[in-house]
Amino acid sequence: DQQVKQNSPSLSVQEGRISILNCDYTNSMFDYFLWYKKYPAEGPTFLISISSIKDKNEDGRFTVFLNKSAKHLSLHIVPSQPGDSAVYFCAGMEYGNKLVFGAGTILRVKS
Amino acid sequence: AAGVIQSPRHLIKEKRETATLKCYPIPRHDTVYWYQQGPGQDPQFLISFYEKMQSDKGSIPDRFSAQQFSDYHSELNMSSLELGDSALYFCASSPPKGSGANVLTFGAGSRLTVL
Helix, strand or coil, X not given: CCCEECCXXXXXXXCCCCEEEEEEEXXXXXXXXXXXXXXXXXXXXXXXXXXXXXXXXXXXXXXXXXXXXXXXXXXXXCCCCHHHCXXXXXXXXXXXXXXXXXXXXXXXXXX | CCCCEEECCEEXXXXXXXXXXXXXXXXXXXXXXXXXXXXXXXXXXXXXXXXXXXXXXXXXXXXEEEEECCCCCEEEEECCCCHHHCEEEEEEEECCCCCCCCCCEECCCEEEEEC
């Protein structure tokens, strides 16, 4: 039973364009959602989060949108840069700060 | 800024051997989490500790045990190793509740290879 799903294994985007990474969840008890970025041979690095009581959070080039009724969130990166190429994990946070991760989406930004 | 430190970064063991991974959380973080990421898989929660007490348990095999010490560092002990234990093991820490930051910071991971 996968509580967090990232249905796109990979995404390829041209430099300067928008990258949109999607995430669906089934657990209504998640009270926070987080996006992590991961480079090979490194640990996940926190990118941005959103509380379940909000529908949007913005931080520089990164914006996360949450649609609770659809149990869907998305991460927008504008403009995309080659250094953004990495694996992006969506995670739901349960009580006790336990994270449930999705399978990840590989983002490739082409210059 | 200090990060989460994990050691060793790489470890090679034979089947049925024992391995110990160490994690040093960010100073003043009071909660430590262990995650396992198998090849091509998402990170799976194993276990967490809050103030040196086990706070939550996930899909951790009985062959594994962990503890958090008085200096807040944590160790994950894995015995009777199996080929399927080969994975990246991540440790993460988080600050005290109410500090305003509800974020786990991850270490670089320890890669265990079981031959």
